[in-house]
Amino acid sequence: MIHTRQLRKSFGSNQVLHGIDLDVQPGEFVVMLGLSGAGKSTLLRCMNGLARPDSGTLQVGGIDLMARHSRRDLARQAAMVFQHHNLVPRLSVLKNVLTGRLGALPTLPSVFQLFRQADLDLARECLDRVGLSHKVDERTEALSGGQMQRVGIARALAQQPKVILADEPVASLDPKTARTVLQYLRDATRELGIAVVCNLHQVDYAREFGDRIVGLAHGRMVYDGTVEGLTEPALQAIYHPLVHPEPSAKADGRLQTSIIGGLS
Ligand SMILES: Nc1ncnc2c1ncn2[C@@H]1O[C@H](COP(=O)(O)OP(=O)(O)OP(=O)(O)O)[C@@H](O)[C@H]1O
């Protein structure tokens, strides 16, 4: 679903991504950890076409993002879930979810927001998946923060994407609500075979919900492996990295359950 090789990205003289190699399979829930400024959002923004990498290869849902591609085509493959969910507060819950269908409509119906019955059915089904069937007609601004984030997830599901990219989706929620939101996100995407890359700051949530953990430090991948492998040395590599860790050779050429780079 997602394939990157030697992906690099700079902002001026600030090199932010130093050659990222990552493959994410359908239905896999990958949690990305790293200190603030490690490059997590930049990597997600590259995957969603919001930032253009300098070099390397990047494919998302079969689309080559280094070549010319249409935003509409990419929107059919990858949906984004944001920390502040970016919903329209005065619209109903259903209408917010339906905006996830706009990219799938032909141009004229999309301009006039003429949704088909199938779009309405899908939007309702997506709200059901996040436990909000009873809120379809409510104004979105009347919902709690956790419910709004679940609407954001339903909107992403309504795009019928192959990939969901979630950038700190639970950063503004209390722990109980955060867990509920992550559970809905993981269960729905697992059932639908959607690949997820989810940036988080909480190691506990990463352990609880991740199928696999990726750790970034200074724009380099310093860990790629299982939840069980996320031991103290791995956490050191992620959260107390050397200033410029050099990636070590990979014994078998793969990045399974390995700490990559030197430890301080
Ligand atoms: N649009 C931009 N223009 C210039 N520099 C940027 C831009 N976006 C990100 N950066 C820089 O890239 C680096 C990585 O930022 P990024 O937002 O990817 O980090 P992050 O790991 O998501 O951090 P956080 O956990 O705080 O969200 C930082 O040094 C940041 O200042």
Ligand SMILES: [Mg+2]
């Ligand atoms: Mg970020």
